[in-house]
Amino acid sequence: MSEAFKKAYEQKTVHRKEEVHRAVVTKDGAASSQEVDNLGENVYSKIKSSNSTNDSSYVFQPQTQIGGAYYLPITKPAEAVIEAVISSWQNLAQTDFSANKAEYVAHGVLYNNEKYMLARTKLCKLDNEDPEEKIYLEINKLEGDGFVFADSFKKSFVEPLVKGAYVEDTAEVAPLQAEEEIDGDLRFLDFSADADSAQNLMQQLLQNLKPGGGVAYDAKKIFESVSTLGHNATESKNLEYFAAFQEHIVTSVLEILRHDDLNFLPTVYFGSKLINTFLASEFDKDLVTWATFNNIVDGMKKHCISPASPTYASQQVMRSRQSYDIMMDSLNKLSKMLAGTPLEDDLKKKIMKGLDEQTAAAIEKLLH
Numbered sequence: 001m002s003e004a005f006k007k008a009y010e011q012k013t014v015h016r017k018e019e020v021h022r023a024v025v026t027k028d029g030a031a032s033s034q035e036v037d038n039l040g041e042n043v044y045s046k047i048k049s050s051n052s053t054n055d056s057s058y059v060f061q062p063q064t065q066i067g068g069a070y071y072l073p074i075t076k077p078a079e080a081v082i083e084a085v086i087s088s089w090q091n092l093a094q095t096d097f098s099a100n101k102a103e104y105v106a107h108g109v110l111y112n113n114e115k116y117m118l119a120r121t122k123l124c125k126l127d128n129e130d131p132e133e134k135i136y137l138e139i140n141k142l143e144g145d146g147f148v149f150a151d152s153f154k155k156s157f158v159e160p161l162v163k164g165a166y167v168e169d170t171a172e173v174a175p176l177q178a179e180e181e182i183d184g185d186l187r188f189l190d191f192s193a194d195a196d197s198a199q200n201l202m203q204q205l206l207q208n209l210k211p212g213g214g215v216a217y218d219a220k221k222i223f224e225s226v227s228t229l230g231h232n233a234t235e236s237k238n239l240e241y242f243a244a245f246q247e248h249i250v251t252s253v254l255e256i257l258r259h260d261d262l263n264f265l266p267t268v269y270f271g272s273k274l275i276n277t278f279l280a281s282e283f284d285k286d287l288v289t290w291a292t293f294n295n296i297v298d299g300m301k302k303h304c305i306s307p308a309s310p311t312y313a314s315q316q317v318m319r320s321r322q323s324y325d326i327m328m329d330s331l332n333k334l335s336k337m338l339a340g341t342p343l344e345d346d347l348k349k350k351i352m353k354g355l356d357e358q359t360a361a362a363i364e365k366l367l368h
Contacts, residue, residue: 058104060135062127069140070154071126072167078104078123078135084166085121085137088157096265096320107142107316109265110153113187114231116266117144117153118316137167142316144266189232191241198241205229206245209252222256223267230270233277246284250275254292257299265320268303272326279333288337290344294351296334297363300327301354328362335366343367 058078065071074081082104089097089108097108105122120140125133139157141149161167191198205228208221229249232238242249253271256262275296278284304324348367352360 058102060104060123060125062125065126065128066138066140069138070158070170071136071138072158072161072169074123074135074137074167076166081137081161081166082106082123084161084164088160089121091160092153092156094322096269096317096322098317098319109144109269109317110148111266111269111322112145112148112152114227114270115145115148116227116269117146117149118142119149119153119157120316121157137161188235188238189228190237191232192237202241202245206248206252209249209256217256217259217262219262219264219267222262223264223270226253226256226267226274227270230274230277233274239277239281242278243282246278247286250278250284250287250292254295254299258295258302263303263315265303265315265317265323268299268320268323269326272299272323272330276326276330276333279330283334283337288334288341290338290341290347290351293331293334293338294347296327296330297351297355300324300359305354305356305359328359331363331366335368339368 060078076084082099082101085106086097086099086101089095089099089106092108092110094111095108097106099106103122104124105120107118107120109116109118118141120138120142122138123135124138125135139154158167158169162169189201191202205225208218208225211217229242233242253274257268257271300323303320304327306319351363351367355363
């Protein structure tokens with residue numbers, strides 16, 4: 001195994017030791033009340049709250065300061081600050097988020113290379129001896145990569161809030177550059193460097209995409225494999241290597257995206273990104289079918305389009321706007337490949353069933 005390949009893979013293994021179940025799923029099994037309004041051209045443009053944020057009767061209960069979290073004093077009314085917090089999430093690239101204005105809290109996921117982090121941003125008071133009883137914006141990493149949280153997310157998220165004079169930032173030491181930022185060769189695994197090592201790793205990744213023991217999926221192993229493949233496929237030499245395994249990868253990932261028990265949004269994001277990367281290159285002709293088109297739509301319905309009411313266990317973030325855009329692009333690419341291929345009426349009805357008005361109109365144009 002080459003040193004670059006070995007170092008990058010070992011580094012990846014260390015990152016993967018973190019828990020990945022909660023990102024976005026909680027344990028109580030209760031249904032989430034957050035929904036996304038379908039307004040304008042962006043189905044994620046507005047966050048629906050159960051109460052008006054103008055309700056000044058809300059009482060912030062003092063809480064213990066959490067180690068590793070940031071606490072920034074707010075400098076404008078809480079109602080204005082939570083609007084600015086939501087706006088910052090909305091405008092931050094590579095993120096999915098949900099918000100509850102009534103509780104002055106927003107959760108979001110940031111995707112970075114093959115990593116992710118889940119953060120909570122909420123207004124609160126602290127149970128210290130603060131005579132002014134200040135209200136703070138808590139920014140707390142719930143899970144995922146700590147470097148992504150501290151180096152990439154925090155600065156980008158807080159910058160517009162400071163600029164708009166909504167919060168006071170705290171002084172901190174400039175973060176050290178990540179190794180992959182210093183040495184670009186570490187950003188990707190090199191599957192062409194060592195044939196035996198690459199083959200062994202690929203077999204491991206492919207095996208992880210299948211249910212263990214024939215029945216149960218391992219959500220953590222699936223995320224590791226899908227994120228590794230999804231990120232590294234964007235490097236041309238790796239994509240060329242992956243081509244020989246394309247049918248196995250694509251069919252497995254499509255099944256994962258549609259599976260009832262797999263709701264982990266980072267897996268959805270990297271999986272949709274992986275399929276889109278294949279579609280942008282030499283897509284396997286055996287996969288150019290309306291069945292593949294329908295499977296992508298099924299994944300979109302499950303993870304990107306809000307139902308009338310939540311359909312599975314409570315999650316901090318339930319819907320992926322990032323995956324929505326990627327899947328729509330994949331459908332556009334695939335529909336062009338399917339030009340002239342008949343679409344059966346029954347399958348068309350299945351594709352169109354359960355879509356919101358905006359998405360239905362967009363997909364209708366792709367069905368020839």
